[in-house]
Amino acid sequence: MPRLSRLSRSVAGKVALVTGAASGMGRATAILFADEGAAVAAVDVNREPVESVAAEIRAAGGNARAWACDVADRAAVEQLIAEVVVQFGGIDILINNAGIAAAVPFEADNYDEVWARTLAVDLTAMTYTIRAALPHLRRSESPRIVNIASTEGLGATPGHSAYTAAKHGVVGLTRSLALEFGKEGITVNCICPGPIRTAMTEAIPEEAKERYARQRTALRRYGLPEEVAHLTLSLAMPAASFVTGVALPVDGGLTIRRA
Template sequence: MDLSRSVQGSTVLVTGAASGMGRATAEVFAAEGAHVALSDIRLESVRGAADDLAHRGFSAEAWALDVADGEQIKAVVGEVVQRFGGLDILVNSAGISAFCAIDDPHYDAVWDRALAVLLTAHQRLVRAALPHLRRSKAPRIVNIASTEALGATSRDSAYAAAKAGVTGLTRALAVELGKDGITVNCICPGPILTGMTEALPEADRQTFANRRTALRRYGQPEEVAHMTLSLCLPAASYVTGAVIPVDGGLMARNA
């Protein structure tokens, strides 16, 4: 059994890698010597992220991928495997915001888009990657959910439902794929400084952090990325079906 703490030489596919937690994840894996396939719906943005890594001497390439498109998923996974010779790690990080009141006339459209991007895409990516993961010596799947899956915010029911679905999917796949040695885990980030949250006034962010988190601050995308890396190490071979908050103590704090 390989209990090393290195992902060097492994191939990892990261969705939503143009910015935020996805980009931070790609950076962390590249710095550890992995071959990183960065994908995002915006090719120009994800290509810029991949080029930046490549110029620094890391192994990274970019793919355009709309995770709501099942055929694109199959094509991109196939191209990644052809380019790097296999696939060892899948990180489902692509996401969208989906705030909408339940009685809003546009709610059905928001619901459908939220489930397509935040939940259905995960199982499609897993299914496309599965034949290749089964050939890996240390196959890993990490799904990025949210603390909204554990305790919701008003007007966020579509997003919260999709993210709760990710936690259920994670546990079910961990049980189903355990016989193949594939670990499946889920990270639930709390308040993280990404493009969406950085648009909020700093005073509002600090008030929320002081009131809700034990650490009294927002997290950095890299702090989520390092937890993702930890779950993907060969040495993490006995961790599966876990749902791990990376939230500065938000879920632990009552007052």
């Protein structure tokens, strides 16, 4: 019997570029996409750990190559994109996952420095990668851009104003570019992870994690990087062709809980 469905849920044969791929959600995303048959350009500011991720993928039979790049450096990003295209022949999926976080009071002496670096890495860098990748995405049959924001992009936490502002910016950038690129069939979406077990949350004591999760999330636990990666994969599939401009919480119910 012939299949009734026509839209593909496979990224096999696609080229996916993942920034911040050395650890946490980025590592999980790079590995998952490779497991699903995509060629993965794994990018991180730290060379040794991202090369380790690419080697792990290749050892499992996947196709991946690593690049070290500071995504806040426009020239470095442009060179990165050029090298990825030479290596893999194009780019179908761009996943902007690289990010930093620093909690600093608004009146702290180093606030200006923290603000500048946070906005550069968490927001401005996305404009560099998107602008550099855009000509190649336009040649793809199913071009996808997925930006990783945060539930801080949907709310706020005291002492995190630089990070919160940057993640609100990611949501706004995503929505604006979804409208701008929609006529070309390029979808632009973002994911807003809540409490996830990554390097950013590693220093939080386990007891504090458990207490926060019980009080703030419906599922009463922290999420795993792979749980975020699977939602990223869903938005990157060819079948996700009518989904654009969304800010999707992956937060265990944090944003819906009122008490």
